[in-house]
Amino acid sequence: MANSGATDNLEVAMLPLSDGRQIMVPLQALAEVQQVNFAGRPMGDLGEFTWRGYELAIQSLDEVCGLPAPDPERLTTVGVFKADKEMDPPFRALAFSGTAAPGRVEPSWLTSVDLPQEGVFVGATRLHNELYLIPDLPRMLFEAS
Numbered sequence: 001m002a003n004s005g006a007t008d009n010l011e012v013a014m015l016p017l018s019d020g021r022q023i024m025v026p027l028q029a030l031a032e033v034q035q036v037n038f039a040g041r042p043m044g045d046l047g048e049f050t051w052r053g054y055e056l057a058i059q060s061l062d063e064v065c066g067l068p069a070p071d072p073e074r075l076t077t078v079g080v081f082k083a084d085k086e087m088d089p090p091f092r093a094l095a096f097s098g099t100a101a102p103g104r105v106e107p108s109w110l111t112s113v114d115l116p117q118e119g120v121f122v123g124a125t126r127l128h129n130e131l132y133l134i135p136d137l138p139r140m141l142f143e144a145s
Contacts, residue, residue: 009104014132015079016098018062018070021116024105024125024132029141031080031091033100038072046072049093051080056093064094064140065133066120083141092141 011027032051036058041047046058058078063069075095083092111126116133123134 009106012103012105013079014101014103015061015096017065017067017133018060018074018097019067022130022132023061023065023121023135024127025135025137025140027102029081029137030100031082033077033079035076036078036095038075038095041072043069043072046075046095049078049080051091051093054089054091056080056089056091058093058095061094061096065135067118070097081141087142094140 012024013027013030013033014022014024016022036049038046046060049056049058060069060075061079074097076097077099078093078095079100081092081094083090105127109127113124113126113131115121115124119133120136120139121133122136125132125134
């Protein structure tokens with residue numbers, strides 16, 4: 001059987017922040033993505049998301065990445081992320097502004113760039129002239145806020 005090199009590709013999800021920038025995470029970190037209407041929800045209380053029998057408190061992706069909380073009216077989507085199976089619940093619900101885009105990326109396509117001053121990110125990269133921020137996944141997925 002021929003090796004197509006596909007194992008060298010990274011499967012990623014690109015998720016928008018409310019300021020227009022995007023983060024890039026491993027696709028396997030996401031369990032599901034759903035559109036949600038946040039209209040009328042107060043700042044700081046995005047409510048809960050019921051998913052497969054779990055009641056998940058919703059947090060904003062921006063806040064978990066160390067950025068200011070966006071107006072709930074700007075949030076459109078909830079991503080259910082796989083957290084630690086020892087946690088209760090073993091998932092996190094993070095709201096973001098826009099839609100998730102899956103993709104396959106060859107590491108050679110990525111160009112490292114300087115980290116932004118604001119936020120908690122472990123890396124930043126360019127892919128086809130587009131900036132992507134790399135969040136601190138352990139902080140994002142495993143630390144309760």
